Amino acid sequence: MLDLKEKNRIPKIIAVSKTFKIDHILPLIDYGHLDYGENKVQEAVEKWTSIKKQNKKIKLHLIGKLQTNKVKYAVKIFDYIHSLDSEKLAKKIAEEQNKQHLKPKIFIQINLGEESQKSGILKENLSDFYNFSKDLGLNIIGTMCIPPFEKDPSKFFSIMSELNQKNNLSEISMGMSSDYLKAIEFNSTYLRIGSNIFGQRG
Numbered sequence: 001m002l003d004l005k006e007k008n009r010i011p012k013i014i015a016v017s018k019t020f021k022i023d024h025i026l027p028l029i030d031y032g033h034l035d036y037g038e039n040k041v042q043e044a045v046e047k048w049t050s051i052k053k054q055n056k057k058i059k060l061h062l063i064g065k066l067q068t069n070k071v072k073y074a075v076k077i078f079d080y081i082h083s084l085d086s087e088k089l090a091k092k093i094a095e096e097q098n099k100q101h102l103k104p105k106i107f108i109q110i111n112l113g114e115e116s117q118k119s120g121i122l123k124e125n126l127s128d129f130y131n132f133s134k135d136l137g138l139n140i141i142g143t144m145c146i147p148p149f150e151k152d153p154s155k156f157f158s159i160m161s162e163l164n165q166k167n168n169l170s171e172i173s174m175g176m177s178s179d180y181l182k183a184i185e186f187n188s189t190y191l192r193i194g195s196n197i198f199g200q201r202g
């Protein structure tokens, strides 16, 4: 049985606010929620720059694909990057964080279904990729996955949990509106919840 108290790991909830206007998000900010997720750099810059200046405790999470030409802006506004998926991107983030004297917390995205259309590194390459990224000075805190649609996510969540243990990583970013309860059973530490909080996206 799941016993969060015993494990002493209550997962953080990232309120995924992508596509929603700031007016729709403000009640939650006013309520005091601090972690928000966006999947596009440009949208995040437009929506969050001034809010983050007013409320320094807000943490912004990039949960979508990051192109190298956007890294400069991403490092500036995001506190967490969940989508590190290539050596090229790792090098670019390292370069930018040194320039800007910032150090985002980073998750390595794993392509668990080995789906060609999805980003992420293969699980058998995680250990090498993790060492490569650490050597560049990146602050890697864990792994992230988006399991294949229409399959039972338990198998994938379970692999993630094992992978993290094997590599001594403490954080796992997994679980969305449809599967977060399952993700918690497999030790997720960051849930990315959009529609269950803000309603259906238009």
Ligand SMILES: *Cc1c(COP(=O)(O)O)cnc(C)c1O
Pocket (backbone or CB within 6 Å): 016, 018, 039, 063, 064, 146, 175, 176, 177, 178, 192, 193, 194, 195, 196
């Ligand atoms: C949109 C998105 C979410 C949130 O999805 P919901 O089903 O609305 O909870 C989580 N993770 C990623 C990577 C997303 O793009």
